[in-house]
Amino acid sequence: MLQQAPMMQNKASWWQTATAYQIYPRSFCDSNGDGIGDIPGIISKLDHLRDLGIGFVWLSPVFASPMADNGYDISDYRDIAPEFGTLADMDQLIAEARARGIGIVMDLVVNHTSDEHAWFQDARASRSSTFRDFYVWRDPAPDGGYPNDLQSHFGGPAWTLDEATGQYYLHLFDRKQPDLNWENPEVRKAVYEMMNWWFDRGIAGFRMDVIDLIAKEVDRGITADGPRLHDYLQEMHRETLAGRDVVTVGEAWSANLGNALLYSGRNRGELSMVFQFSHITAFLDPVHGKWKARPVDLRQLKGILNAWQKALAEDGWNSLFWSNHDLPRAVSTYGDDGEGRIASAKMLATVLHLMRGTPYIYQGEEIGMTNMTFDDISQFNDVEIRNNFTLQQDLGLSAAEFLAGANANGRDNARTPMQWTAGEAAGFTTGTPWLAVNPNHTEINVAADRANPKGIFEHYRKLARLRSDLPIISFGDYNAFAEDHPAVFAYARTLGPDRLAVVANFTGEQVAFDVPEGLAIAGRSLIASDAPRSGLSGRILLAPYEAFAILKD
Numbered sequence: 396m397l398q399q400a401p402m403m404q405n406k407a408s409w410w411q412t413a414t415a416y417q418i419y420p421r422s423f424c425d426s427n428g429d430g431i432g433d434i435p436g437i438i439s440k441l442d443h444l445r446d447l448g449i450g451f452v453w454l455s456p457v458f459a460s461p462m463a464d465n466g467y468d469i470s471d472y473r474d475i476a477p478e479f480g481t482l483a484d485m486d487q488l489i490a491e492a493r494a495r496g497i498g499i500v501m502d503l504v505v506n507h508t509s510d511e512h513a514w515f516q517d518a519r520a521s522r523s524s525t526f527r528d529f530y531v532w533r534d535p536a537p538d539g540g541y542p543n544d545l546q547s548h549f550g551g552p553a554w555t556l557d558e559a560t561g562q563y564y565l566h567l568f569d570r571k572q573p574d575l576n577w578e579n580p581e582v583r584k585a586v587y588e589m590m591n592w593w594f595d596r597g598i599a600g601f602r603m604d605v606i607d608l609i610a611k612e613v614d615r616g617i618t619a620d621g622p623r624l625h626d627y628l629q630e631m632h633r634e635t636l637a638g639r640d641v642v643t644v645g646e647a648w649s650a651n652l653g654n655a656l657l658y659s660g661r662n663r664g665e666l667s668m669v670f671q672f673s674h675i676t677a678f679l680d681p682v683h684g685k686w687k688a689r690p691v692d693l694r695q696l697k698g699i700l701n702a703w704q705k706a707l708a709e710d711g712w713n714s715l716f717w718s719n720h721d722l723p724r725a726v727s728t729y730g731d732d733g734e735g736r737i738a739s740a741k742m743l744a745t746v747l748h749l750m751r752g753t754p755y756i757y758q759g760e761e762i763g764m765t766n767m768t769f770d771d772i773s774q775f776n777d778v779e780i781r782n783n784f785t786l787q788q789d790l791g792l793s794a795a796e797f798l799a800g801a802n803a804n805g806r807d808n809a810r811t812p813m814q815w816t817a818g819e820a821a822g823f824t825t826g827t828p829w830l831a832v833n834p835n836h837t838e839i840n841v842a843a844d845r846a847n848p849k850g851i852f853e854h855y856r857k858l859a860r861l862r863s864d865l866p867i868i869s870f871g872d873y874n875a876f877a878e879d880h881p882a883v884f885a886y887a888r889t890l891g892p893d894r895l896a897v898v899a900n901f902t903g904e905q906v907a908f909d910v911p912e913g914l915a916i917a918g919r920s921l922i923a924s925d926a927p928r929s930g931l932s933g934r935i936l937l938a939p940y941e942a943f944a945i946l947k948d
């Protein structure tokens with residue numbers, strides 16, 4: 396029935412037919428009652444991921460860290476934070492995951508270290524330290540002020556004065572996250588050695604934190620997408636990835652349709668794929684960014700996702716995601732986290748997972764977890780929210796408006812503990828959770844959703860299975876339809892003689908949809924959020940958030 400295009404067979408990589416899952420360890424599962432998720436907790440839940448059909452896990456940082464940014468500030472790349480476990484636990488996680496066919500992808504945070512990393516401790520001890528040049532130091536401006544006006548992504552100046560040595564160091568994030576100086580070959584060598592050390596322990600790849608920032612030229616004000624970026628990535632590939640069957644995904648907020656292929660083009664020798672964010676940044680407020688929530692326009696959203704499908708059709712590879720630990724919950728942003736929660740969660744999953752690329756599920760998405768609503772600013776933990784609270788008020792947002800923005804787009808709202816059961820603390824911990832558990836866990840939890848044959852988990856499980864079974868999903872051509880339709884997301888996939896049509900109603904209203912001629916199809920229902928459909932033609936009525944896929948006979 397289904398055929399592979401002849402050249403596909405040798406070209407395909409395991410991560411092109413895999414479904415990925417992101418674990419934010421602090422909030423996944425706590426094994427010892429200290430309120431913080433940990434590696435033994437993850438191991439105890441591996442069967443959940445195996446049942447879901449996951450091919451690899453992107454594990455947010457578990458390395459030694461003072462946790463100023465929940466582990467994105469690393470003080471030792473070759474050790475595990477004690478609250479998360481030990482190196483022995485990590486080895487066990489890698490082995491137990493592998494035994495279930497799941498690769499562990501670690502988070503490579505090498506744009507910066509923690510200020511408590513031994514390199515920085517040494518570097519700041521004196522101007523003549525051998526590690527001084529591991530970081531980016533500049534003299535004060537003639538008036539003693541900042542070397543230039545570069546701003547931190549977390550708000551405020553990107554420079555902090557080191558009083559003892561009289562120079563400023565650069566930090567594109569928090570002051571506890573000094574930027575590494577990638578122009579120094581010793582830095583690059585140290586990073587590559589560390590990567591190889593982890594590969595030798597059996598990991599399946601790396602997600603690379605803000606990798607588009609490593610090649611900055613600060614004196615020219617360049618931070619993202621610097622001139623030497625692709626030289627560094629090619630060097631990294633030669634020194635670490637070449638010859639290994641691993642997956643790499645670079646986080647690149649600056650990636651665009653014009654430069655995407657430089658990262659993931661098949662003959663570039665760089666990365667497997669990048670996370671690009673055009674579908675996020677398009678909806679940011681020009682003055683207040685994410686802190687002043689803006690509604691998502693479906694036509695614009697489709698335009699962006701369709702353009703990426705097209706741009707990486709012949710070469711390169713897309714990552715597919717609605718959410719992660721920095722972004723709000725998918726169902727709260729793009730669907731309906733009230734009455735239409737289950738239907739819209741399934742709809743969003745259907746649209747995304749049947750595109751060409753590697754889909755990523757953010758923990759809890761597989762049961763339709765929603766954004767947490769906090770009542771007061773003091774309940775937030777995140778450094779980004781805390782820093783921006785005063786800054787945004789200086790820019791004219793009221794405290795109440797900021798709270799609304801933070802509740803819509805803040806990072807903590809999607810970082811609340813995983814909801815395993817309806818019980819105390821959602822079964823996440825027997826102690827006091829580090830961040831409040833969403834009170835809706837009594838209704839929304841893994842146990843309840845998995846017990847429902849029409850639940851969200853079951854829907855995701857089917858999608859992962861379809862992806863591994865049908866090459867058309869990973870490799871078929873993508874054609875957008877009804878691009879101007881304000882309510883419907885529709886596309887077709889083709890591979891050789893095979894054909895697949897996907898239709899989704901993005902609204903909570905019933906919609907009459909005139910099927911475009913090229914999209915009409917008759918065959919068998921592959922998946923449906925509600926009643927299965929086997930044909931598509933003429934005018935059809937779509938139920939609220941209805942989504943389905945039909946495979947041609």
Ligand code: TEU
Pocket residue numbers: 464467468504548568604605646648685720721779806
């Ligand atoms: O995120 C990069 C990044 O730019 C985010 O901070 C983003 O700007 C913000 O969340 C959106 O408002 C990565 C990690 O994913 C994030 O968790 C880290 O805080 C950051 O890098 C620093 O390592």
Ligand code: CA
Pocket residue numbers: 425426427428429430431432433478
């Ligand atoms: Ca714990």
